[in-house]
Amino acid sequence: METIKALINGNFIESQTKQFVEVLSPLTQECIAKVPCMLEEEINEAVKSANEAYLQWKNTPIMARTRVMLKYQALIKDNLEELATILSMEQGKTFDDAKGDLTRGYEVVEFACSAPTLMMGETVENVAKEMNTFSYKQPLGVCAGITPFNFPGMIPLWMFPLAIVAGNAFILKPSEMVPKTAMRLAELFLESGVPKGLLQVVHGQKEQVDILLEHPLIKAYSFVGSPKVGAYIYSKATHNLKRAQALVGAKNHMVIMPDINETQVINALIGASMGAAGQRCMAISVAIFVGDSKKYIPRLIEKLKAIKPGAWNDPNAAYGPLITRASLKRVKDLIETGIKEGANLILDGRNIQVEGYPDGNWLGPCVFTQVKTHMEIYKREIFAPVLCIIEVNNIYEALEIINQNEFGNGTSIFTNSLSCANYFIKEVTVGQVGVNVPIPVPLPFFSFTGWKGSFYGDLHAYGKQAINFYTETKTVTQKYFLEANKEGIVFNFQENHSK
Numbered sequence: 001m002e003t004i005k006a007l008i009n010g011n012f013i014e015s016q017t018k019q020f021v022e023v024l025s026p027l028t029q030e031c032i033a034k035v036p037c038m039l040e041e042e043i044n045e046a047v048k049s050a051n052e053a054y055l056q057w058k059n060t061p062i063m064a065r066t067r068v069m070l071k072y073q074a075l076i077k078d079n080l081e082e083l084a085t086i087l088s089m090e091q092g093k094t095f096d097d098a099k100g101d102l103t104r105g106y107e108v109v110e111f112a113c114s115a116p117t118l119m120m121g122e123t124v125e126n127v128a129k130e131m132n133t134f135s136y137k138q139p140l141g142v143c144a145g146i147t148p149f150n151f152p153g154m155i156p157l158w159m160f161p162l163a164i165v166a167g168n169a170f171i172l173k174p175s176e177m178v179p180k181t182a183m184r185l186a187e188l189f190l191e192s193g194v195p196k197g198l199l200q201v202v203h204g205q206k207e208q209v210d211i212l213l214e215h216p217l218i219k220a221y222s223f224v225g226s227p228k229v230g231a232y233i234y235s236k237a238t239h240n241l242k243r244a245q246a247l248v249g250a251k252n253h254m255v256i257m258p259d260i261n262e263t264q265v266i267n268a269l270i271g272a273s274m275g276a277a278g279q280r281c282m283a284i285s286v287a288i289f290v291g292d293s294k295k296y297i298p299r300l301i302e303k304l305k306a307i308k309p310g311a312w313n314d315p316n317a318a319y320g321p322l323i324t325r326a327s328l329k330r331v332k333d334l335i336e337t338g339i340k341e342g343a344n345l346i347l348d349g350r351n352i353q354v355e356g357y358p359d360g361n362w363l364g365p366c367v368f369t370q371v372k373t374h375m376e377i378y379k380r381e382i383f384a385p386v387l388c389i390i391e392v393n394n395i396y397e398a399l400e401i402i403n404q405n406e407f408g409n410g411t412s413i414f415t416n417s418l419s420c421a422n423y424f425i426k427e428v429t430v431g432q433v434g435v436n437v438p439i440p441v442p443l444p445f446f447s448f449t450g451w452k453g454s455f456y457g458d459l460h461a462y463g464k465q466a467i468n469f470y471t472e473t474k475t476v477t478q479k480y481f482l483e484a485n486k487e488g489i490v491f492n493f494q495e496n497h498s499k
Ligand code: NAD
Pocket: 146, 147, 148, 149, 150, 151, 173, 174, 175, 176, 204, 205, 206, 207, 209, 210, 224, 225, 226, 227, 229, 230, 232, 233, 247, 248, 249, 250, 280, 281, 381, 383, 409, 448, 450, 454
């Protein structure tokens, strides 16, 4: 069985630790790799050599930095099938989904190829007499990223390409549940010609993250994961007066207005709620049917009954297994709670079997109706193919529910009314809004703008905000003496040279 290596100062090394985490296949429970919980001195070595690499890299011409990204995006595309196979096998998501995961990632690398424009500062001439002010964006130094299990390709790629093209070095601590995709992405990054030491990959869990959090040379932390861990990392980093951004949990609502056509909404809702086994921070986990639109619910249930999870390489699988046995148990416990609280489990996928994989972490589509906002199944992020349905009378009631929810990652409204859509866009307290688009994840030239309890920090992931997150602005005010030197130095200097 493979022992996952770390990437330290350009070399893939085996940790000397005695402590490992097993990566279990979500299809079979077979142990497919061992992840080291690395030693403090190994992590310190990674940070030290990252800092040395940064000191050279920050002075490397911007076009040279950009060329690394041009090469890297091409390498990811050329190796997409292989990367997607690795990703599917460790994470469980279907092959198409895995390719989507990586595609969303390399789009960020493509965006990083605009570094010369993105790194431009601002200039104002004549801020006072014979005085100009201009600004530069300068890198911070060593930055770190801690990533979750659900997007093993996309989320590391949200972080290190933009940090590095901006002139920083980066320490990546991937999820211990899905380390293999990150390691292959790191290998390809080295192939793209990046100087050694700029990307380091370390492994472990809380103890190793704590070492990163306390390290004086690390200047900024990007985190994506669960709310509790995000709150811990954000508060610890900022307590140490460091910069931090934490993208965390979600409860995303889709509002279905009665003016929308059934066919326009049902397939979108199925994909958004069940796709990737609901293990997406932008998955729709609550559908709010407004007024007469509730007549679509029976059709939705009928269509969901035809959907089945399966192995990553089964072309008929709608989605894969949940990530771990523990996760499946947590979700099943929550479903029990929902039943006890009085919600109606109108579709129960708990006993689903998938041929050939008796030990997979399977959960068929589950739907609760009669869900109330005080229930645990409504309040908590389930992160599984479980949809909660709420019925309301009008858009105002729908908005009240969404705006009172603690999370604010994504939401969508399905309607043909421009006025209704615009009212919703204006009033909703959620950071990413879809109009007739079920999962409104912005492309990388925008930023991923979760709100409320879905994000701790100020500057968001990718887009221009990420460049600002990974840089400091230096503002220069410069005085010159044209008037005073008219008869003096300037002209004498020119005369001297013209002789
Ligand atoms: P997680 O919080 O368990 O783990 C994320 C990372 O934190 C991993 O690298 C893990 O090793 C590390 N970690 C775990 N416990 C820690 C601790 N006590 N101290 C320090 N580090 C620790 O999250 P997960 O289960 O891998 O991912 C699922 C969560 O991620 C969901 O809540 C989902 O909504 C969220 N997520 C959010 C976004 C977003 O953009 N808002 C995107 C993807 C996932």
